[in-house]
Amino acid sequence: MRHSIRSMVGSGLAGAAILAAGLAGGVAHAQDKAPIKAATLLDFTRVYTFLTDEYSQGQQDYIKLLNMEGGIDGHPVELIVRDQGSQPQQGIALYNQARQEGAIFFDFLSTPVANAVMPRANEDHLPMMTFAHGRADAIDGQRFPFVFPSAAIYRSQAALLLQYMDEHGGLKDKKIAFVHIDSPFGREPLALLEAMAKTKGFTLKAFPYAVPGTEQSAAWTDVRRFRPDNVIIWGAGPGQAVSIRGAISNGISPKSIYSVIWLSETDMRSFQGDAVVGVKRFTAVNTGADSAILKRISEKVIDAGKGTGDAKVVGSTYYNIGVASMAIMAQAAKQALDTQGAPLTGDKLKAGFEMIKDFDAEGLMPPLTITDKDHQGGGWGRVSEWDGDKWVPLNDWGHAYQDVVWQLVRDDAEKAAKEAKK
């Protein structure tokens, strides 16, 4: 042992000091005017990286705009942005920390973390948003009073795609291939598709591929043998471009490819020329920078040089979803403040969410109506088509087969009740 005691004690003390600073790091910063704290604890580093940057950029830019325009009834909104790496234990730690700092609204955008926090949020009476992701039965406001998907869940998305196919060429006696990532997320719409296959009389076949989805050739050879009329692809991130490449190289026309919400401009621009023109995708929030909110963001935030990140991203699919998520939160907070006054609490914010009626974020999204029963808000969306440069909406906002979606939710609830009784 040649280390001197001084260096040893010194490094020990330094370590302890860093540790103490780190553990105390979460202490709240004093603000001037009772800010509303919202925590967006996202996954910047592990699984959801393909969308988190753009999504968070949209959220932060919108909050900047909101605060410039006077906040919510004078209350500024303070965002707590942290990385949970899609790890439940880290998500729970950050959730507890943000709760201590006074956050009353949570957004995780990571299914594992959201699922792990759900029972806690219900217990602590703190609303959390699972925008277009997370478990399907969370749209049932009676069972999950503090969880707000606030957009069409995956089953509603699949329903809308089916309805579009039904209106354009019909579904009867057609063959539909459902090519999905073999994870809970990928299997989620299966229950609905199977139910619809029975009532609408089409043949459904599921072709799973393994996580993370970068290798799908086996699935697509099978799809080729099946000779489907339409293909629904259900994946996220890099796997989506692989799916489209697999479909096209197996002779499937891009016009008969339908996708879940997670298919971005970046995914599509990886293809040369017109190869993928005609691919269709479910859309929950308008893309492009021409809606009123986006124009104001461009003007007051981006052009003023206060943007959070790359200006090219503004108006892209995931950016706009980020804007919409915060706009919904702000609307809920505003209604809660108007009816119940400051200071805002989790319970008041929940009531504010359930007062949202026909809210379309100035034309950015379909009219959203959340009630104490329906936390999905109607299951609205539309189908968009890739024209080689951008997503072009093909039909008007609508929703499809909500009776089937809710029947499945009721089945889940019954099953859960039976299990709880056991």
Next chain:
Amino acid sequence: MFYRLSGVHHTRYASARQLWPLPADRWQVAAVFVLAVAAPLYMSDLYLSSYMLPWLVWSTATLALTLLMGVAGQLHFGFGAVMAIGAYTSIHLTQAGVPFELALLVAGLLAALIGCLFGAAALRVKGLYLVMATLAMQFLVDWVIVNVKAISGGAVATLQAPAVEFLWIPVDTLVARYYVALLWAVIVTLLMLNIKRTSFGRALVAVRDKDFAAAVIGVNIFKYKLLAFFTSSFLGGVTGAILAFCFYRAVTPQQFSFDISIQLVAMVLVGGLGSTIGAFLGAGFVLLAPIVLLNIVAPMVEAGWLPVSASLMAHIPLMIYGAMIIGFLLFEPLGLAKIYDNARKYFLVWPFRHTQS
């Protein structure tokens, strides 16, 4: 001076062979134990629930794995699956009305049984090949849990842990959950400290050092390899159940994914193979370092000292964390436990410089 050796005379074998023959060590252990037991009194809910409790549970899991990897020398890259088996078994059993204590035991036994099944590969293969066999276990178990609805409760289901009692005390508050985890951690720690002093532990060490040499001196390697997998998987299964009931209070397949297995291996390696204190230090480092670093970096960014985007801010702690792991491994390849050991040996004879190793 700190570890006063003069005047410590062992006049009986029992006192010479006790776990901590030096009074100074005993004092330290007692102090740590008192601190752990009194934690709910001086720690806020935040610290107790998001740092202390998970640290205890992960340390216990690391202890279970280090018994297999460090003491018995059998590599295991599917320990998350072992814990998953324990967690799912215990939740299903308690939902069916089985008492929690019994559910924990059965969870451990089932994990041990399935762990042994895959551990049987260790009878034929070693090293990297064994890593592959245990990896297969991770993916098979994951697949079965996700795809068999009777186990996972459906594709995206989360199974809630029902309200349970442990020894007639309801485990419904944070403090109660903490004490259950602490109790299990203490049991496993004592087991680990003692196992190396038994014939079983020595047989495992012999198998680790050279299995056919162990066979030559009369150790039944067939039996001891399987026993190593059995014991370790049993502890892992119960720890998985404790994790589900005391920390997550629910189970989903993602909580026990491949990432978790790798993290556990990292905890064992960073802490120091086969070391008991290393398991605690390693788990603490791997689990808490990223969060602690994030808490240092985030306020700096928010105060405007570091002009970076949210995405880069999220990556900085990981970069530092990675650099720290490399640094530790360069500075002391035998892990944090060895660093502790060096410090202890230094203070053992302080202010003199003559140490044995």
